Amino acid sequence: MPSSESRTVARDAAAVLSREQEREEHLSRLIQAGLAMAAERDHDVLVERILLEAKALGRADGGTLYLRDEAGTALRFAILRNDSLNLAMGGSAADPVTFPLLRMETPDGRPNYHNVCTAAALSGHTINIPDAYESEAFDFSGTRRFDAGTGYRSQSFLTIPLRNHTDEVIGVLQLINAMDEHGTVVPFSREIESLVEALAAQAAIALDNQTLMRAQRDLLDALIKIMAGAIDAKSPYTSGHCERVPAIAKLMAEAACSATDGPYAEFGLDEAEWYELHVAAYLHDCGKVTTPEYVMDKATKLEIIHNRIHEVRVRFEVLRRDAEIAYWRTVAEGADEAEARATRDAEIARLDDDFTFVATCNIGGEFMSPEHMARVRCIGDRPWVRHFDRTAGLSWQERHRQAECPPPPPPAVEPLLSNRPDHRVDGYDFGEIYNLCISRGTIAEEERQKINDHIVVTQRMLDQMPFPRHLARVPEIAGNHHEKMDGTGYPRGLRGEDMSPLARMMAIADVFEALTASDRPYKKPKTLNESVRILSLMVQDDHIDPDLFELFLSGGVHTAYAEMFLQPEQVDGVDVDAYLRIAREARARRRGHAP
Template identity: 55%
Template sequence: MALVQNEQRYRVLIELGIALSAERNHNRLMEKILQGAKGLSHADGGTLYLVTEAKDALQFEIMLNDTLNIAMGGTTGKQIPFPPLSLRDDDGTPNHSNVSSHCALTGTTITIADAYNIDSFDFSGTKAFDVQTGYRSKSFLTVPLKNYEGEPIGVLQLINARDSDNQVIAFGDDIVPLIEALASQAAVALDNQRLIEAQQTLFKSFISVIAGSIDAKSPYTGGHCHRVPAVTLMLARAACDATDGPFADFSLTEDEWYELEIAAGLHDCGKVITPEYIVDKATKLETIYNRIHEVRMRFEVCKRDAVIACLEGLLAGSEDPETLTRRRDETLARLDDDFAFVAECNVGGEFMAPEKIERLKKIAVQTWTRTLDDQMGLSINELRRRPAEPSAPPVVESLLADKPWHRIPHEPPVDVARYEAEGFKIRPLETLYDLGEIYNLCISRGTLTAEDRFKINDHIVQTVLMLKALPFPRTLARVPEWAASHHEKMDGTGYPCGLTRDQMSLPARMMAIADIFEALTAADRPYKKPKTLSDSLKIMSSMARDHHIDPDLWRLFLSSGVWKRYADEYLRSEQVDAVDIAALLG
């Protein structure tokens, strides 16, 4: 009979060990440890403590008592009202008077047959509890939980072992090794869980640092890398909560939630290679600085030359003074007007008409005289791009020009084959940048050249390449796809791969909506005013009709109130206006 009983106990111990090693949820793990120990020892109750992070106390994690019908902590949702057990007295002396603290301090197992007949520990609190509840606390088994370094990380305490007649007995010598073995397995499971949680926390913090550094690069996109994940997770939660419609069966496991959070946090990690002066390019001639100042000085030189020519003519008496003065005034007025026009073109806008481009090119061919060597004070890279002066100054030059050295080559050359191998539809242009003055001033919309636009769009290519280079574990294998598809469109006209709706996962489509909604409502962009909530929703409703974003997800975005929750938390008060959701859904 004893042999059969021992075999059953070992089988239970093995099954408990397997269950503990597989459990990922902290509260469920705590319950399995205590429930398993109670069942194995036939104890009436028990408590599981964990050493606090400061290692100065034992924190109550879960309490169970069958007779008193007590279940607190763990997954019960009921808070344990007792304060932590201090491991040291106020003067710093180790607290060996309490059996649980003594167990944690010494790392030894303590077996007590009757708490009322022992003087080595203070059971006054236990006795007071008994008086209050009518219970009789008698036998105790207190076992340390030690991690792989042999350091106690918790204490498992069982109370009132019972025999087959339900009578309270002492914990037998045969059961103590089994509970110690269970405590050892529990400590390993708990320590592993803590290590995994610590790694996840560290990884999430690292991603947050990356996102923060990307946002910090530019005051105009600050917060984008943190706000997009917020919208994405709100929309994912709405899909999980849906009870009917296309998302009734959608759900995310705990691992998938973590995977989505990681993907959303890394969705723009490729922007670390995007120069901030491209992202922040507020005028057409802007690079590291606004080159309109150079152009202005050329006009100033032309104006001074006009005044000097007039004065020299007056001194020489070669022409009528009135003619000279009139010519000077006309030239100054024309130069003022021409520069005002160039400055206006530099600001950019919605559309630059062909006649404006023609006028700009006519202004460009006007000349000025440079008297200083334009290769003095240049960097090595600039000198490599610029040929030697064909003749010594003075040199007559155009007011505006597109010069060969304005075209900045790719260094090193771009590996186009890599773009093809990854299925990217976008391709690098012939040059990295084109700083030509006429070329930039003739930009028809906005302030970005084709090269600038590619450099910005290329951030998603770099995101893909960076994420694919990381050895993600199986549970995070979809991070590259989820993170790098937020510029794709349902009709296949997006980038970088031109994916269609059927080729994109649901989380990727969620992130596409989140990225657009955040961009439309962002109040920190240099090139536009923040749009109101109603305008943003109208624009995106039109995008849904045109199959640029997922129409089903967009309806969920509207009907579930994700837009409202986001607006309440992130938008300025002046952006939040009246929204007719019924009209948008209709």
């Protein structure tokens, strides 16, 4: 038989081996916990993992994690767990923590060292209490009341401050009732204290990183919304565009994610991709910051900063007054009064008719015929007499422009409407006849090009932004919403297969918002059915994705958007089945099959 001494040596060796194995297990668990915490992105899951790992390392029956509030004046309960009481609040638990904040100052404004948690936060030191009922250093009256109400006994406490990378205390981890292998409550050993402190250090870094990431995301969100809001606020007539387009794009993405058959049956977006769409949608028109307001807001053909029809009307008023003066002059000179009156009335009727025509042309429309353009020029050639100096009261830029072709001194005979050299400014032609003869709408060709150039500026701006990897597709999604499936879009002339699904969604969202918008000065808002009909024509012309148009209808995007943003009078019936047939026929044509 082995001697007593040899048995003792064997037991000691086994104990040493057991402790070494336990240390290795603790170290392994500590490493794995650190890796898991560093990778966790969900805040509730992270705080729960921190507390559960700390409880496991410390063999604790219960625990609480407190986080400092934004003002830094209190600790708030983030999560609470107690095995004996089967108590779970905060974290992923359905029940939130309902306990009040722990104030860092007493009512008289002094540091609150009475509470063990606030004391640990204020001092930055770990506090290890073997038995709270024997401690006189801290106020455990609240703990005793809790115990009295639950029949529990909160005995050993380990309270550890969480320090971030700047050595600031951002929270407190507290474990309650360490348990030995027999289930008996014991004090937290120094070895356990060191292990939990190591875990707390990693937890603080993980929490701080998550806070910093959330702050960066909040900052980016604020910046893009400020940018979108500035663009919308720049013009009262496009206010809301940068808010409404993201709503349509997200509705379309949701419809695609919900599809169970068809081309988008396997489509899905993870959290990062949803955020990528969010950022891209809000920044899709960021280049409009460079578009002049007098182009964006041009409600009539003669509008620059103001509607110049008022100047034209004054010239007509002058000619009408001239007709009245001519009538009285001829009568005073002995001419036949009836004949003079007839001449005056004919001239006034002509002026009234000509001004009404010019004013109607100024409003713009779908099409202006060559005959109407010729009449504008004919009216414009009519002379009138200017009696005041046209160079008086001008800015130095206006005087500089007129220096190349100075106006004659008054009295001067000038055309009623004109295209003068000083009307050409920075690549724009503000000539009255030129603008009144715009064939469609109110925007001249160079103005339209400037508006279209906003997408080039958008692409340039987004390409210069150092987006992180998870936002790398923002320039593509945001910058290609004016491209078309057949390659006739701008500015890159991409075809459908060259664009991502999200970029093709943005194209539909941008068009549909513009069609239904009720805040445009140059057009009436179209009804829901009119807007869907125009989208169907674009599908037939191979301009927008027929598969997405089908999802737009079958997923109820059009009705969901109408409920959110359209005026009641805009919401009319839509023959969804008829438009779905158009989408399917267009898809068949794109794939080379007979419809």
